[in-house]
Amino acid sequence: MTKIAIFGVGLIGGSLALSFKSKPGVTVIGHSNNPASVEKYMKREVVDYATTSFDEAAEGADFIFLCGPVSSLEPYLEKLSKLTLKPGCIVTDVGSTKASVSACAERLNLGGAVFIGGHPMAGKEKSGVEAATSHLFENAFYVLTPSEGTPQEAYDRLAELLEWTRAHLIKVEPKHHDEIVGAISHLPHIIAVALVNQVAKYNEADELYSDLAAGGFRDITRIASSDPIIWRDILINNKEVMLRLLQDWNREVASFVRLLETGDAEGIEREFASANRFRGSLPERRKGVIHSFYDIYVDVPDHPGIIGQITTLLGNHRVNLSNIQIIESREDIPGVLRLSFKEEHHMDKALELLKKDYAVHV
Numbered sequence: 021m022t023k024i025a026i027f028g029v030g031l032i033g034g035s036l037a038l039s040f041k042s043k044p045g046v047t048v049i050g051h052s053n054n055p056a057s058v059e060k061y062m063k064r065e066v067v068d069y070a071t072t073s074f075d076e077a078a079e080g081a082d083f084i085f086l087c088g089p090v091s092s093l094e095p096y097l098e099k100l101s102k103l104t105l106k107p108g109c110i111v112t113d114v115g116s117t118k119a120s121v122s123a124c125a126e127r128l129n130l131g132g133a134v135f136i137g138g139h140p141m142a143g144k145e146k147s148g149v150e151a152a153t154s155h156l157f158e159n160a161f162y163v164l165t166p167s168e169g170t171p172q173e174a175y176d177r178l179a180e181l182l183e184w185t186r187a188h189l190i191k192v193e194p195k196h197h198d199e200i201v202g203a204i205s206h207l208p209h210i211i212a213v214a215l216v217n218q219v220a221k222y223n224e225a226d227e228l229y230s231d232l233a234a235g236g237f238r239d240i241t242r243i244a245s246s247d248p249i250i251w252r253d254i255l256i257n258n259k260e261v262m263l264r265l266l267q268d269w270n271r272e273v274a275s276f277v278r279l280l281e282t283g284d285a286e287g288i289e290r291e292f293a294s295a296n297r298f299r300g301s302l303p304e305r306r307k308g309v310i311h312s313f314y315d316i317y318v319d320v321p322d323h324p325g326i327i328g329q330i331t332t333l334l335g336n337h338r339v340n341l342s343n344i345q346i347i348e349s350r351e352d353i354p355g356v357l358r359l360s361f362k363e364e365h366h367m368d369k370a371l372e373l374l375k376k377d378y379a380v381h382v
């Protein structure tokens with residue numbers, strides 16, 4: 021039996037647990053200090069067994085996944101270094117920063133265990149085990165940060181286990197990881213939060229701001245709803261990188277200010293065109309940087325049963341819908357549904373079917 025211990029069964033730990041659970045020869049053990057959480061993990065059947073005992077969870081484990089907030093990772097490693105772990109046990113983490121946890125593992129003696137840092141490049145703005153899903157990592161990149169001393173055999177065993185997640189593994193050096201992820205994940209979170217807070221202040225004086233907040237605002241600010249503790253830890257841990265990136269960001273903002281002050285219409289056009297080109301060149305069909313869905317938007321009248329009618333129509337024509345979201349729905353006002361498809365031909369078929377009765381936009 022392969023024993024997998026997961027410390028911190030939240031969004032990421034829970035999604036890993038669901039990816040591994042019920043696989044042949046695998047037992048998944050969840051750990052939390054909180055008895056109510058342990059009960060919840062069991063009740064939701066995310067793990068095979070859960071415990072409040074750190075030692076019981078770690079004892080005899082073949083794989084240990086540390087899935088708490090970034091500030092919990094080094095204390096976890098310290099604690100593990102004081103136990104006798106199973107020889108050959110692989111300890112890994114899922115923290116959004118890699119430099120400090122990897123350096124900590126290098127300093128510590130984990131006995132016969134091996135630490136390999138990890139970071140699945142997939143997530144959500146929601147947190148907790150309630151948001152966990154077995155397919156969260158499918159098609160996403162999953163960064164591993166082995167050191168020079170990491171035995172190839174240990175890396176291969178972890179890689180083999182992670183095949184259950186259906187993610188694409190990629191090796192990155194820890195500091196390099198923190199630079200890149202700082203720019204493509206951490207900076208966007210700061211910008212989204214700052215933008216929402218800016219608009220929230222205007223909204224205090226005039227509620228029309230939130231009434232009119234439509235697709236553009238919602239698209240760029242979804243991640244502003246992310247968990248405050250998780251993000252406090254990430255940003256503090258990656259402080260040096262973030263301070264440099266924010267200086268560059270200030271320069272980008274200042275350059276827009278100059279374009280507007282000087283009425284440089286061509287310059288503004290150039291900025292949009294070059295952003296459009298880079299974004300368009302990003303690989304589309306994977307999660308991680310850009311979600312891999314094909315989305316269409318349907319204007320729908322506000323009457324009961326409308327969602328059922330649409331899903332039944334698509335189902336009857338074997339169109340596979342991956343996600344459905346009500347973007348705007350208020351009494352007496354037509355709503356907008358976002359329908360997401362994983363495959364382009366399903367989106368095309370949905371467009372063809374829905375155009376007959378609804379206003380549909382891509």
Ligand SMILES: NC(=O)c1ccc[n+]([C@@H]2O[C@H](COP(=O)([O-])OP(=O)(O)OC[C@H]3O[C@@H](n4cnc5c(N)ncnc54)[C@H](O)[C@@H]3O)[C@@H](O)[C@H]2O)c1
Nearest residue numbers: 028029030031032087088089090092115116143144147148
């Ligand atoms: N949310 C994302 O999109 C995302 C993506 C990839 C990696 N990560 C990383 O994964 C880790 C977990 O994030 P999440 O989104 O699953 O968060 P979460 O809040 O959903 O889960 C965190 C888990 O850790 C436990 N926990 C909370 N405080 C703790 C502490 N001080 N010590 C030990 N355990 C504690 C919680 O009970 C919970 O089970 C973080 O290190 C985060 O940086 C997050």
Ligand SMILES: O=C(O)C(=O)C[C@]1(C(=O)O)C=C[C@@H](O)C=C1
Nearest residue numbers: 116141142143144145205243308
């Ligand atoms: O999709 C989201 O909500 C995320 O924030 C996921 C996201 C990201 O920024 O892309 C967030 C943190 C991670 O460490 C990895 C992925």
